[in-house]
Amino acid sequence: xxxxxxxxxxxxxxxxxxxxxxxxxxxxxxxxxxxxxxxxxxxxxxxxxxxxxxxxxxxxxxxxxxxxxxxxxxxxxxxxxxxxxxxxxxxxxxxxxxxxxxxxxxxxxxxxxxxxxxxxxxxxxxxxxxxxxxxxxxxxxxxxxxxxxxxxxxxxxxxxxxxxxxxxxxxxxxxxxxxxxxxxxxxxxxxxxxxxxxxxxxxxxxxxxxxxxxxxxxxxx
Amino acid sequence: xxxxxxxxxxxxxxxxxxxxxxxxxxxxxxxxxxxxxxxxxxxxxxxxxxxxxxxxxxxxxxxxxxxxxxxxxxxxxxxxxxxxxxxxxxxxxxxxxxxxxxxxxxxxxxxxxxxxxxxxxxxxxxxxxxxxxxxxxxxxxxxxxxxxxxxxxxxxxxxxxxxxxxxxxxxxxxxxxxxxxxxxxxxxxxxxxxxxxxxxxxxxxxxxxxxxxxxxxxxxxxxxxxxxxxxxxxxxxxxxxxxxxx
Ligand SMILES: Nc1ncnc2c1ncn2[C@@H]1O[C@H](COP(=O)(O)OP(=O)(O)OP(=O)(O)O)[C@@H](O)[C@H]1O
Ligand SMILES: [Mg+2]
Numbered sequence: 001x002x003x004x005x006x007x008x009x010x011x012x013x014x015x016x017x018x019x020x021x022x023x024x025x026x027x028x029x030x031x032x033x034x035x036x037x038x039x040x041x042x043x044x045x046x047x048x049x050x051x052x053x054x055x056x057x058x059x060x061x062x063x064x065x066x067x068x069x070x071x072x073x074x075x076x077x078x079x080x081x082x083x084x085x086x087x088x089x090x091x092x093x094x095x096x097x098x099x100x101x102x103x104x105x106x107x108x109x110x111x112x113x114x115x116x117x118x119x120x121x122x123x124x125x126x127x128x129x130x131x132x133x134x135x136x137x138x139x140x141x142x143x144x145x146x147x148x149x150x151x152x153x154x155x156x157x158x159x160x161x162x163x164x165x166x167x168x169x170x171x172x173x174x175x176x177x178x179x180x181x182x183x184x185x186x187x188x189x190x191x192x193x194x195x196x197x198x199x200x201x202x203x204x205x206x207x208x209x210x211x212x213x214x215x216x217x218x219x220x221x
Numbered sequence: 222x223x224x225x226x227x228x229x230x231x232x233x234x235x236x237x238x239x240x241x242x243x244x245x246x247x248x249x250x251x252x253x254x255x256x257x258x259x260x261x262x263x264x265x266x267x268x269x270x271x272x273x274x275x276x277x278x279x280x281x282x283x284x285x286x287x288x289x290x291x292x293x294x295x296x297x298x299x300x301x302x303x304x305x306x307x308x309x310x311x312x313x314x315x316x317x318x319x320x321x322x323x324x325x326x327x328x329x330x331x332x333x334x335x336x337x338x339x340x341x342x343x344x345x346x347x348x349x350x351x352x353x354x355x356x357x358x359x360x361x362x363x364x365x366x367x368x369x370x371x372x373x374x375x376x377x378x379x380x381x382x383x384x385x386x387x388x389x390x391x392x393x394x395x396x397x398x399x400x401x402x403x404x405x406x407x408x409x410x411x412x413x414x415x416x417x418x419x420x421x422x423x424x425x426x427x428x429x430x431x432x433x434x435x436x437x438x439x440x441x442x443x444x445x446x447x448x449x450x451x452x453x454x455x456x457x458x459x460x461x462x463x464x465x466x467x
Contacts, residue, residue, distance in 0.1 A: 125272055126309035126368075130323035130375055131299030140322060144313050 006196060009183035016179025017200075020165050023097060023175065027165075028158050030101035035108025040138065042113055053109070060106035065099075066167050072099035073171040092171045104161055111153045115146035152216040159208050163201060176200070222248045222379060222410045223269060228278035230264060238264050239275070240434040246379075251411045253421040253442070256431035257457060262414045265431065266381045269412070270301040283378050299327050302372030302380040306388050308364040310356040310371070316343070317352040320371045328375070335374070342370035346400050362393030366400055373404075380404065382413040416461055422446060430454045 006013075041053035060068070076095040119142050127137040147154075166177040174182070177197050184193025223246040230239040238261045246252050254262050267273040268280060271287055271294050280287040285297055310319050320342065321335035330338070343349045346366040356364055365385055372380060382401065386394040398420050405411055405424050415421065421428055421442050428445040430438035432453045438445055449455050 120309075122305060122307055122309040123311065126303075126305065126311070127323075129270055129272060129298055129301075129303035129305075130371070131295045131297075131327040132323060133295055136326050140326065141311055145311075148313065 005187045005189055006192070009180075009187070009193070012174075012179050012183050013176065016174055016176040019093070019174060020162075020176040023093070023100065023165050023168070024158070024162050026097055027100035027104060027161060030097070031104035031161075032108050032112075032154065034101060034105035036112050036143070038105055038109035039112035039116060042109065043116060057106045057109050060103050065103055065164055066170055068103045069096055069099045069167055070170055072096070072102075092168070092173045096168045096171065096173055100161065100165070104157070107157050108154065111150050111157060112146065115150035115153075116142060118149055119145050149219070152212050152219065155212045155215070156209065159205050159212070162208075163205060166201075222246050222250070222283055223412065224279075224281040226279045226281070228268065228275050228280060230268065230273065230275045230277075238434045239268070242278070242436060244429070244436065244439070246410060246412060248410055249408045250426045251405045251409075251413065251424055252427045252429060253425040254412060254414045254429045254431060255416055255418075255421070255457070255461075256429075256437075260431045261434040262431055263383050266303075266383055266412055266414055269379075269381055270298045270303055272303070295327065299323075299375050300378045302369075302375060302377035304365070304368050304372055304380065304382045304385050306384040308356070308361070308368045308388075310364055310368055312356050314355075315352070316348065316354050316356070316359070316367050319356070319367060320374045323371070324374050338374055339370070342373050343367075345373075345403075346370050347396075360393060361389045362396045365389065365393075365397045369397075369400055369404070379410045379412070382411065382415065384414050384416070386415065386417060418446070418461060430457065432457070 038053045038056060041049045042057070044050050044053075073092060073095045076098050077091075080094075123141055123145065124137055127141045132141070165175055168175050169178040169181070172178075180193045180197035181190065184190040223244070225242045225244040228239055228242040229237070231237050242265065254265065256262055264273055268275050269282060269287065275288050278288075282297060282301060285292055287294075287297060310316075311322070314322065317336060317339055320339035321330075321332065324330040324335040324338065325332060340349060340352065343352055346369060348363060348366055348370070351359060351363065351367070356367070359367065369380075369385075385401070386397050389397065394417065398417060401411070401413070401420070402424050413420070413425070425442050428438065428440060428442050429436055430445065430449070430451070430453070432451075437451045438449060438454050440450075445454070446458065449458060
């Protein structure tokens with residue numbers, strides 16, 4: 001492998017990686033938040049609410065992510081423009097972010113739901129018996145315990161998300177993989193650059209999932 | 222303090238768990254509830270703070286009608302302490318935070334005031350030195366004493382106990398009963414589901430005997446143990462007092 005062209009391309013690759021990580025972190029935060037709300041809705045006694053949330057989850061789990069990304073690329077700018085009344089282009093980054101958040105929320109929802117259900121009913125009763133409201137009980141008693149248990153699963157799902165961020169090439173966003181591909185194209189060393197990108201994805205994902213496994217072991221003992 | 226008027230409850234369509242319950246507990250009274258498994262003891266005391274809703278009748282706690290939809294149920298619950306068989310301490314919080322959480326959240330007490338109160342209560346249940354411990358590192362008896370302190374921290378008018386010692390190793394039952402006895406002597410109104418007949422004899426003002434959702438006996442401990450009126454109660458007492466029990 002010729003390292004000199006890699007070194008020259010490094011600034012572009014680094015900024016691609018920054019975009020990937022920024023997208024990842026924001027999508028995790030938004031996805032977990034939305035997924036938690038969906039999980040609470042699914043567990044709600046309100047039939048309408050729980051059916052709506054159930055429909056949302058099943059819908060997003062039944063369509064390809066790539067479709068969501070391209071679809072939101074065209075639809076989200078339109079909706080935001082309509083909501084804010086401006087015609088400012090919002091760009092591929094935000095449409096991708098919304099797509100990932102909404103898509104991943106469906107998966108996070110199922111993890112959070114299982115987490116909440118794993119906390120014994122007695123915890124809810126104990127909080128209610130002291131006069132705490134539903135939202136205080138969830139926020140201070142149930143969710144903190146549920147998230148502690150779910151952390152490994154949420155991280156595992158986030159590692160999958162990390163790999164899936166590469167799908168943004170479909171709307172021309174310069175993430176890490178797309179930066180590597182285009183840099184490789186320019187210098188005519190596409191194979192080397194793709195190999196390098198693969199190595200980076202592997203190291204990050206494998207390293208992270210090893211850490212998750214270790215964490216999981218620590219949480220179960 | 223607590224009054225049941227013709228209370229009925231069903232689980233589903235045809236499981237009649239509470240049958241026409243009429244009952245009054247006066248301020249400062251200690252009432253022990255006993256009866257065979259499945260007779261509805263837990264259901265009975267859980268209706269008092271609406272952990273279980275009732276279908277019919279009326280429950281009045283300190284002048285507040287519990288099953289009135291207009292009643293602020295969280296406010297009512299804040300005045301009614303409940304101690305569970307399995308303690309149900311919050312495992313992710315320290316002993317001190319377990320006790321201060323509800324006073325700070327529900328009563329909007331300041332942290333200092335809540336912690337001061339918590340320390341007084343821990344002192345009272347003999348666990349002041351465990352304030353920074355987590356529930357997982359306490360014995361069952363210690364957890365239950367913390368749970369009692371947690372309930373008392375809301376300064377309730379009534380304390381309800383659902384088999385507070387039946388999940389404990391025998392050597393820990395005494396320490397929990399001692400705390401409850403001390404509480405009873407301080408004048409707390411208490412309703413206690415328990416099969417600890419020694420406690421019933423020494424501490425209770427009254428014993429209720431429940432079978433198949435009906436109150437079959439409502440009398441003094443003395444009368445209940447020496448002259449039960451019903452066959453069901455005689456049979457129950459034979460079982461519970463025989464050395465084979467447990
Ligand atoms: N949530 C519920 N749904 C349906 N049936 C229930 C429910 N909770 C309790 N039951 C039934 O109602 C009856 C009374 O239950 P309860 O728990 O009040 O009895 P108990 O006297 O406390 O018994 P134990 O001594 O075993 O604690 C039992 O037959 C029980 O199976
Ligand atoms: Mg019971």
